[in-house]
Amino acid sequence: MEIIERPFKDCFLLRPFVIEDERGYFFESFNDQKFRDATGISTSFVQDNQSYSSYGVIRGLHAQAAEFAQAKLVRVLQGEVLDVIVDARKGSSSFGESYSVRLSAGNKLQLFIPRGFYHGFAVLSETAEFFYKCDNFYNKVSERGVYYADPKLNIEWIINEKDRVVAKKDLDLSHFNESSLL
Numbered sequence: 001m002e003i004i005e006r007p008f009k010d011c012f013l014l015r016p017f018v019i020e021d022e023r024g025y026f027f028e029s030f031n032d033q034k035f036r037d038a039t040g041i042s043t044s045f046v047q048d049n050q051s052y053s054s055y056g057v058i059r060g061l062h063a064q065a066a067e068f069a070q071a072k073l074v075r076v077l078q079g080e081v082l083d084v085i086v087d088a089r090k091g092s093s094s095f096g097e098s099y100s101v102r103l104s105a106g107n108k109l110q111l112f113i114p115r116g117f118y119h120g121f122a123v124l125s126e127t128a129e130f131f132y133k134c135d136n137f138y139n140k141v142s143e144r145g146v147y148y149a150d151p152k153l154n155i156e157w158i159i160n161e162k163d164r165v166v167a168k169k170d171l172d173l174s175h176f177n178e179s180s181l182l
Contacts, residue, residue, distance in 0.1 A: 001014055003039060009092070010112075011085070013111055056165045058166050060120015070134040077129040080124045084099070084155055085098065085117045087117055123159075124158060124159070148170060152175065
């Protein structure tokens, strides 16, 4: 597994080494020892989540606050998404900045998102299955979110506005500001 640093501290892209032959392919999607040796981060994943969505669906931007904050390792099992994160860590030099990357079943890239980030994605293919590992359990009371299209965040979602499918609860989220600290 190749580990590629991203513009935010403790945020990494993981590229697996894929072995392919006439039968198909095999790869190790995560190895804690290799990850820890390369990044210095020790994590223990306790919850796996999976979603299925169609083209134009935008999910996010979501996070868990305080003691329920979650680090995540995300990937796409089928299809393609634009994965987006926003740094909301108190005192971070990149506070309020966003980063996006295309994740797909084809490129097999994974994104490790440390605690303190808002996260969302837009489905770019006809359908997509999205999978993520979390290092903490979900807690509804600690759920937080910011409006995905906040102009201050300057996120290019790629999906035409008329084709976007966004849940009402996500449309009603507040804009990103100092109170957005996780």
